[in-house]
Amino acid sequence: MVELLAWIKDYSPIVAVFLAIGTATIFILKNAVERSIYMGFESYASRLSRRSSFEEKVLLDRFTLIINFTSRLERLMTNLNRLHSGHTVSDGFIVAGEMIPLTEIFEDLEQSRIVLTEDFHEIFLKQAKLALRAANTKDDLEWKNICAEWTKFNEALRINVEKVFKISEIKW
Numbered sequence: 001m002v003e004l005l006a007w008i009k010d011y012s013p014i015v016a017v018f019l020a021i022g023t024a025t026i027f028i029l030k031n032a033v034e035r036s037i038y039m040g041f042e043s044y045a046s047r048l049s050r051r052s053s054f055e056e057k058v059l060l061d062r063f064t065l066i067i068n069f070t071s072r073l074e075r076l077m078t079n080l081n082r083l084h085s086g087h088t089v090s091d092g093f094i095v096a097g098e099m100i101p102l103t104e105i106f107e108d109l110e111q112s113r114i115v116l117t118e119d120f121h122e123i124f125l126k127q128a129k130l131a132l133r134a135a136n137t138k139d140d141l142e143w144k145n146i147c148a149e150w151t152k153f154n155e156a157l158r159i160n161v162e163k164v165f166k167i168s169e170i171k172w
Contacts, residue, residue, distance in 0.1 A: 059165070061115050062164075063161075063165060065115060066157075069105065069124045073131060076101050080131060080134050080135055083135075084143055102132060105124075106128055126153055127150065130150060133146060
């Protein structure tokens with residue numbers, strides 16, 4: 001307001017009106033640009049937040065799948081070891097010559113391939129194929145070789161889990 005009075009005093013009334021209109025226009029443009037920039041940042045932050053939530057969900061789902069497949073495959077190999085050692089296993093493990101848990105693992109692996117990513121899918125698929133090979137072997141030397149390979153796959157899995165999830169870096 002003081003500036004407007006100074007303009008009226010120093011300039012003709014018409015020039016003062018133009019200066020006031022120009023000042024108002026600049027003020028309105030400044031506010032519009034600031035608002036536009038603010039809305040752009042808010043939109044970006046919102047997209048980033050949604051993306052971050054999505055990535056968090058995918059990582060959590062991936063980790064859950066990894067734990068699930070690891071548990072199922074280990075249980076399967078434990079039962080195969082029991083069979084190989086001459087012990088009995090629970091009912092439903094083998095039905096009409098088919099190893100039901102292994103069939104389910106192959107099916108679930110294919111369904112979960114996208115979330116697992118190729119690295120994890122490949123390790124689990126190789127382990128499932130190795131379990132199938134173990135189920136069909138009667139030779140003790142072959143069994144020992146399969147167990148040694150199994151250990152290597154478990155180590156590869158551990159390394160990949162560490163690389164992706166950095167489990168060892170989580171501290172209290």
